[in-house]
Amino acid sequence: MASKFVAFTSLGRRALPNQWDVIALSLIFGIFVLIVHASRGMVLPLPPPDTAPISLDYSYLPYYALRTTMRMFLALAASLLFTLTYATIAAKSRRAEVVLIPMLDVLQSVPILGFLSFTVTFFLGLFPGSVLGAECAAIFAIFTSQAWNMAFSFYQSLRTVPSDLAEVSEGFRLSPWQKFWQLETPFAVPALIYNMMMSMSGGWFFVVAAEAITVGDTTIKLPGIGSYLAVAIDQRRLDAVLAAVLTVLIVILLYDQLIFRPIVTWADKFRVELSASQSTSSSWVLGLLQRTVWVRRAFSPIEAAFEWFTSLRIDLPRIGGGKGESPTASRVIDVVWVVAIALLAFYAAWQTISFVSSSLSWHDLLETMGLTLITMLRVIVLLALASLVWVPIAVWIGLRPAVAERVQPAAQFLAAFPANVLFPIAVIGILAFHLDPDIWLSALIIFGTQWYIVFNVIAGASAFPNDLREVSANFRITGWAWWRNVILPGIFPYYVTGALTASGGSWNAAIVAEYVKWGNDKVAAHGIGAYIAKATEAGDFPRIVLGVAVMSVFVILYNRLLWRPLFGYAERRLRIG
Amino acid sequence: MLDEATGPLLEVRHVSQRYKGGQDDDAPAVLDDLSTTLSGGEIVGLLGRSGCGKSTLLRIVSGLIHPSSGEVVYRGAPIKGPADGIAMVFQSFALFPWLSVLENVELGLKALRVPADEARRRSLAAIDLIGLDGYESAYPKELSGGMRQRVGFARAVVTHPNILLMDEPFSALDVLTAETLRSDLIDLWCEGRLPIKTILMVTHNIEEAVLMCDRILVLSSHPGRIASEIRVTLPHPRNRLDPEFRQLVDNIYALMTRRPTSKQPGKEGAFPGTGIGMVLPRVSTNSLAGLVEEVAAPPYNGKADLPHLADSLQLEIDELFPIAETLQLLRFAELEEGDIKLTSAGRRFADAEVDARKKLFGDHLLACVPLAARIKRVLDERPSHHAPASRFREELEDYMSEDYAEKTLRAAINWGRYGELYAYDEDAQAFSLENPA
Numbered sequence A: 001m002a003s004k005f006v007a008f009t010s011l012g013r014r015a016l017p018n019q020w021d022v023i024a025l026s027l028i029f030g031i032f033v034l035i036v037h038a039s040r041g042m043v044l045p046l047p048p049p050d051t052a053p054i055s056l057d058y059s060y061l062p063y064y065a066l067r068t069t070m071r072m073f074l075a076l077a078a079s080l081l082f083t084l085t086y087a088t089i090a091a092k093s094r095r096a097e098v099v100l101i102p103m104l105d106v107l108q109s110v111p112i113l114g115f116l117s118f119t120v121t122f123f124l125g126l127f128p129g130s131v132l133g134a135e136c137a138a139i140f141a142i143f144t145s146q147a148w149n150m151a152f153s154f155y156q157s158l159r160t161v162p163s164d165l166a167e168v169s170e171g172f173r174l175s176p177w178q179k180f181w182q183l184e185t186p187f188a189v190p191a192l193i194y195n196m197m198m199s200m201s202g203g204w205f206f207v208v209a210a211e212a213i214t215v216g217d218t219t220i221k222l223p224g225i226g227s228y229l230a231v232a233i234d235q236r237r238l239d240a241v242l243a244a245v246l247t248v249l250i251v252i253l254l255y256d257q258l259i260f261r262p263i264v265t266w267a268d269k270f271r272v273e274l275s276a277s278q279s280t281s282s283s284w285v286l287g288l289l290q291r292t293v294w295v296r297r298a299f300s301p302i303e304a305a306f307e308w309f310t311s312l313r314i315d316l317p318r319i320g321g322g323k324g325e326s327p328t329a330s331r332v333i334d335v336v337w338v339v340a341i342a343l344l345a346f347y348a349a350w351q352t353i354s355f356v357s358s359s360l361s362w363h364d365l366l367e368t369m370g371l372t373l374i375t376m377l378r379v380i381v382l383l384a385l386a387s388l389v390w391v392p393i394a395v396w397i398g399l400r401p402a403v404a405e406r407v408q409p410a411a412q413f414l415a416a417f418p419a420n421v422l423f424p425i426a427v428i429g430i431l432a433f434h435l436d437p438d439i440w441l442s443a444l445i446i447f448g449t450q451w452y453i454v455f456n457v458i459a460g461a462s463a464f465p466n467d468l469r470e471v472s473a474n475f476r477i478t479g480w481a482w483w484r485n486v487i488l489p490g491i492f493p494y495y496v497t498g499a500l501t502a503s504g505g506s507w508n509a510a511i512v513a514e515y516v517k518w519g520n521d522k523v524a525a526h527g528i529g530a531y532i533a534k535a536t537e538a539g540d541f542p543r544i545v546l547g548v549a550v551m552s553v554f555v556i557l558y559n560r561l562l563w564r565p566l567f568g569y570a571e572r573r574l575r576i577g
Numbered sequence B: 001m002l003d004e005a006t007g008p009l010l011e012v013r014h015v016s017q018r019y020k021g022g023q024d025d026d027a028p029a030v031l032d033d034l035s036t037t038l039s040g041g042e043i044v045g046l047l048g049r050s051g052c053g054k055s056t057l058l059r060i061v062s063g064l065i066h067p068s069s070g071e072v073v074y075r076g077a078p079i080k081g082p083a084d085g086i087a088m089v090f091q092s093f094a095l096f097p098w099l100s101v102l103e104n105v106e107l108g109l110k111a112l113r114v115p116a117d118e119a120r121r122r123s124l125a126a127i128d129l130i131g132l133d134g135y136e137s138a139y140p141k142e143l144s145g146g147m148r149q150r151v152g153f154a155r156a157v158v159t160h161p162n163i164l165l166m167d168e169p170f171s172a173l174d175v176l177t178a179e180t181l182r183s184d185l186i187d188l189w190c191e192g193r194l195p196i197k198t199i200l201m202v203t204h205n206i207e208e209a210v211l212m213c214d215r216i217l218v219l220s221s222h223p224g225r226i227a228s229e230i231r232v233t234l235p236h237p238r239n240r241l242d243p244e245f246r247q248l249v250d251n252i253y254a255l256m257t258r259r260p261t262s263k264q265p266g267k268e269g270a271f272p273g274t275g276i277g278m279v280l281p282r283v284s285t286n287s288l289a290g291l292v293e294e295v296a297a298p299p300y301n302g303k304a305d306l307p308h309l310a311d312s313l314q315l316e317i318d319e320l321f322p323i324a325e326t327l328q329l330l331r332f333a334e335l336e337e338g339d340i341k342l343t344s345a346g347r348r349f350a351d352a353e354v355d356a357r358k359k360l361f362g363d364h365l366l367a368c369v370p371l372a373a374r375i376k377r378v379l380d381e382r383p384s385h386h387a388p389a390s391r392f393r394e395e396l397e398d399y400m401s402e403d404y405a406e407k408t409l410r411a412a413i414n415w416g417r418y419g420e421l422y423a424y425d426e427d428a429q430a431f432s433l434e435n436p437a
Helices: A019-041 A058-092 A094-109 A112-126 A131-159 A163-171 A176-211 A225-234 A238-270 A284-291 A293-310 A327-357 A362-398 A401-416 A419-433 A442-447 A450-463 A466-474 A479-513 A528-538 A541-574 B054-062 B101-111 B116-130 B145-157 B175-190 B206-212 B243-257 B285-296 B306-313 B317-329 B344-351 B354-368 B370-381 B389-397 B402-418
Strands: A212-215 A218-221 A515-518 A521-524 B010-018 B029-038 B043-047 B069-074 B086-089 B163-167 B198-203 B215-220 B225-231 B303-305 B333-336 B339-342 B386-388 B423-425 B430-432
Touching: A019 A094, A019 A112, A019 A327, A019 A541, A058 A094, A058 A131, A058 A176, A058 A225, A058 A238, A094 A131, A094 A327, A094 A541, A112 A131, A112 A176, A112 A479, A112 A528, A112 A541, A131 A176, A131 A212, A163 A176, A163 B086, A176 A212, A176 A225, A176 A238, A176 A293, A176 A401, A176 A419, A176 A479, A212 A225, A218 A225, A225 A238, A225 A419, A238 A284, A238 A401, A238 A419, A284 A293, A327 A541, A362 A401, A362 A442, A362 A450, A362 A479, A362 A528, A362 A541, A401 A450, A419 A442, A419 A479, A419 A515, A419 A521, A442 A479, A450 A479, A466 A479, A479 A515, A479 A528, A479 A541, A515 A528, A528 A541, B010 B054, B029 B054, B029 B069, B029 B225, B043 B054, B043 B206, B054 B086, B054 B163, B054 B198, B086 B145, B101 B116, B101 B145, B116 B145, B145 B175, B175 B206, B198 B206, B206 B243, B215 B243, B225 B243, B243 B306, B243 B317, B285 B303, B285 B306, B285 B317, B285 B339, B285 B344, B285 B402, B303 B306, B306 B317, B306 B339, B317 B333, B339 B344, B344 B354, B354 B370, B354 B402, B370 B386, B370 B389, B370 B402, B370 B430, B386 B389, B389 B402, B389 B430, B402 B423
Parallel strands: B043 B198, B043 B215, B086 B163, B163 B198
Antiparallel strands: A212 A218, A515 A521, B010 B029, B010 B069, B215 B225, B303 B339, B333 B339, B386 B430, B423 B430
16 A cells, blocks of 8 residues: 555665755755746736636535636646656656656655745746636646655556566567556556545645635635635635535545546556455446446547557657667766766755845754754654554454444545645634644644544554454453554554655645634744745745755655654564465 | 478577676676577477576577577577567466456557457467467456466467467466366477477476477576487377386486586585575475485485475475485485485484484584584674674675575575574574574
8 A cells, every 4th residue: 555645765774865865855946946036037927807706605616616626637637647757757767767766755745835835926927917827826736736646656666567567568579658558557557546546635635725826915816615715714704614615525525436436446457466356446437337338439439549549659769778878888978967967956956055045044944943843743743642542443443344344435535535624613713712722733733634544554454364363362362462462563564654644644734734814813833834834925935945945854854764664664574464 | 381491490609698787707607608599390498497597598589688698590680689470478477467368369469560350360360279269358367377378378379470488388387287288289289280380498397398398408507508408209199107208207307416517616516606605595494304304214215216206295396406405415415316315414314303403404504504604603703793684695795696695695594593503683684693582
C-alpha cells in the first residue's frame, strides 16, 4: 500500500539527505523566486469585469459543485500528463534521474499552499483582464496537490517492471513507444489508479483555498464550492457552510461510485499476480457498461483509435546513457552534467538567498525555525495522541470482520473528506468558549488525517494471519504481552503507512489549521503554518519564500530521519508473508 | 525440411561474458571463450548447473544481452539486438496478465506490423496447433501452469521463427504436466508440424535433456565452458527405462560431478573462487545432515549412486549437487564419477548426537571454509568481539558480484550459527562471539 503525501524512493539504510537533495532544494526555490520576479514585471492584473458575485442561494450549489469538479478533473488530467512524462524521463535516463527524483522529493515536502502564493500573480499576469488566469492558478494549485505522489508511483512501477516481460517486449522488438503502452503503462496502472484516488481527496482539501484568490486589494472568487464556502465564512452563514459540506459529501460519493469504482475494478486485470486473485472490488456501473451492447459499440472506435495510437512505431529519442557512448565519453558527459547542475543550483541558491535577505535578517530565519519547531511538536504530539486513541479501537474493529466490513468504507470516506470545510465551526467554538487557540487549533491539524491511521490499522488487523491468532490463544498470551508481542508487530507495517500519510497530511493542514477565520474574527496559533498564511495574505513574498523553504527543509529531514528508518524496518522485519 | 547446404544457421564465436562492472580482465567470467554452431533440424540442449551461464548464453543468442567479447553470427550477420526469426519461451511463461490468450499470441505479430486479419488467422492457427483451442478469450490468471506455458509456445511459434529458444520451459511445472508438454512438443517436432528449424533449450534436468535433444552441450561452471558435447541418436519417442537411456544419464552424471582439473593452489571442491573469495551456496544444515544420514543408512551404507539418489529423493540436480558439493567442501563426503561416498568424518557425523554433530561441523567449517575462519579470527582478535557484516561483505565484493557476496555471507552466517562459531545480530548487522544468555 502506498502513502499519499510521502513516498520513499529507496528504503536503504542511508537516510541522510545528500548533495542531490540540496541541489534539488535550491533549484526549486530558485524557480519560485524566478516566478515571483517574473510576475513583478507584469502589469498588475485588473480585476476581471465579468466575475459574477457568489450567491449563497442553495440552488446555485449544484452548478458550483460542477465547476469545482471540472476543475479537479482538469487538474487530474494535467497531473496524469505530468506523471507520464516526468516519471518516465526520470526512470529512463540515469542523468535526469539524479536531479528529477530529489526534486520530486522536495516538491512533495513543500506545503501545497506555498505553491499557490507563488503562482497566482504569475498566472493572472499571463491572461490580463481575463478570468482564465485565475482559473489556471486554481487548477495549478490543485495540480500541485495531486501530481507528486502519482509521479512517484509511476516512477516506482517503471523501475520494477518484471524482467521477463521486458525481455519478451524486447525480443519482439517493440519500439520504446510501443513498450511504454503495451508493458510499462499497463503494469503501472493499478498503483497509479490508487494514487489518483488519493490525489482526488487531497485536491478537495485545497480547492477551498484555491478558488477564492486574493491579490493585493482585489479578490477573485471563481464560481465553485470553495468560493461559496469562503463567502459563507465571510458572512457568518453557518447554514450555508453546512450546505456546502453536504454538497461536497454528495459529490465525493457520486464520483466514487460513477468514476473511480468502475476504474478500480477494471484496473484489477492489470495486476501482475498470476494466480486467480480474490477479487475484492466490484462495481455496478462497470457491470452495466460491460453488459450493454450499445455502450460497447460506442466505445469501440475510441478503443481502435487508442490501439492505433499506442502501436505506432514511434522511435523516441534515446534519452541519455545511450548504448552508443563509449565509457570515457559517457564519463565525460557525466562530469559536465554534474558540474552544470551544480552551478545552476548554486546560482539558484544565491538568487533565493539574495531575494530573501534583501528585506529579512537572521532574526527572521531564527523566528521561522522556532515556529517550525512548534508546528512539528504539534504534529508529533497529535499523531501520538491519535495513535493512542485509534490503534486499540482499530485493532478491535479489524479483528472482527463483520464490523470491519462496515467501518472500513466509512473510515476511508472520512479520510477523503476535506476536513478544512469544517474548520470555521471549530472557530465558532473557540470564540464562544474563549479557548486557547494554540491548543485547540492544533486539534484541527489531525482532524482530517487521523482516519489514515484508522483504516490502515483496520486493514492490518484484518490481514493478521489466523494461525498466529490461534497460536497466541493456544498459549494464552493475553493483556499487555499480547499487544507487545503479537498484534502491534503484526500491524506495524500498516500503522507506519497510515501514520506516515497522516503526518504528511498534517503538515499540509497546518497552514490552514493554524490560521482560521470566521467573518472578521481571526484565530491564529503560533506556528509556521500561521506565519505562511499571514505572509500570503499580506503578499509578503520574501517571508513566504523563507517560511516555505524552512518548512520544506524541516519536513524533508523529519521524513528522512524519522519515517524512512521506521518504514524500512517495518518492511524488512515485520512484513508478514 | 530445410536447406542444410547453406551452412550453419547460427554460429557462436568465442563468446565471453563477465560480471557487470568488472571491466578489467581479471573480473570473474560467467562464460569463457565459448564457441558452437547450430544447424537446422536439431534440438540442442544446454545442460548445466545453476550459475554456469547457460541462461546467459541463451540471452546472448537471442540478442537480449551483448557478450563482453566474441560474437554470435546468425545467417551470415552478427547479432546486434533481438533478431527476426529467433523467438524465446520463458521459464516463468512471461505472459502479459492484461492480455487474453489470443492477444498474447498476437502481440509479437502486431509489433511486426502484420495486418490485423492475417495476425488473427495465424494466431488462431498457432493456438490450434499447440492445443489451446477454446481458450482464446481466457486471461492467463485463469489458466493452469501447463496451459500458460502452451500460450508461451504458441506466442513463440506464431512468428514462424527459424530458431526457438527455450529457457528451462518445463521447470516451473509439476512432473505430470511437464511430461505431457514435453511429449506434445516432441510429437509436433517429429511430425514436422512446427514452423521452426532448430530448437535450443536450456535445462538443468539431465533426463529431460536425454529425452528431448539430439545434441547435448554440457557446460562446466565458473567459468562457463563447454565441458563436452554428447550426441543422442536414440529414436523418438524415447523410453526412460531403456538401458541405453539410463547409461547415457549415468554418463552425464559422472561428467558433471568430475572434479575440476584446475591446478590452482588452494582451489577446493566445486565452488568458484579461492580462499575467502570462494562463492558459497545457500544450503541448509538440515539438508546437509539429511543427505549424510540418507547415504550412511542402508541400502547405501556410505556410498550412493547420484542419479539413483536424485530419483529416490525427488531432487533436481540443482538441488542435490550443491548439498553434495558442500559436504565435499567440508570433507564429510567425496564425489567421484557420479557417486557420493562418506568420509570417516562423515560417518562420525551421521552417528553423533546433536551437540557432537554441531561441534564436528564447527571444526570442519573452521578448517575448510576460509570465510568462516576469517570471521572467527577477526572476532577473536577484536577486544569487543564484535564486527559489522559490512566489513566482510565489502571484502567479498572484491572477488564477486554483490548478489553472490550476499549469498555467500548468508551461507557463512547460517553454517556458523549451526556450528556455534559465532553469533549474528540481524538488526545491528553485526557478528559477535556472544550468545544470548
